[in-house]
Amino acid sequence: QLLGYRLKDGVYEEIEDSRSEPLNLELKVEGKLIRFYREDTGEKLLYPRELADRWQQVKKERELAEKEYEQAKQERKLAEKKAKELEEKLARYRDRFGDLPEN
Numbered sequence: 001q002l003l004g005y006r007l008k009d010g011v012y013e014e015i016e017d018s019r020s021e022p023l024n025l026e027l028k029v030e031g032k033l034i035r036f037y038r039e040d041t042g043e044k045l046l047y048p049r050e051l052a053d054r055w056q057q058v059k060k061e062r063e064l065a066e067k068e069y070e071q072a073k074q075e076r077k078l079a080e081k082k083a084k085e086l087e088e089k090l091a092r093y094r095d096r097f098g099d100l101p102e103n
Helices: 048-097
Strands: 005-008 011-014 025-030 033-038
Touching: none
Parallel strands: none
Antiparallel strands: 005 011, 025 033
16 A cells, blocks of 8 residues: 655645656555556556566567568569569570460
């Protein structure tokens, strides 16, 4: 259970709703710690360690996405090269034998 006071009109009043009006946060006791939640979204604010862990996770995900992007780019280049080679081969065939039948 939290116990706190809010200054209102020069008088301290006990906080009964576990809210921080100036911060627009809801406060909840979790174990020995106080957890903060945004009132507008209900989103839990992370502790510094949790935030660092989440940042590392996002960083790894970004690196993986960049690696996959580069791989896809290379595969696209290879496919374009192969398509160009096939077009050139078809052009040589047409020069030698004429157009392919429409069958």
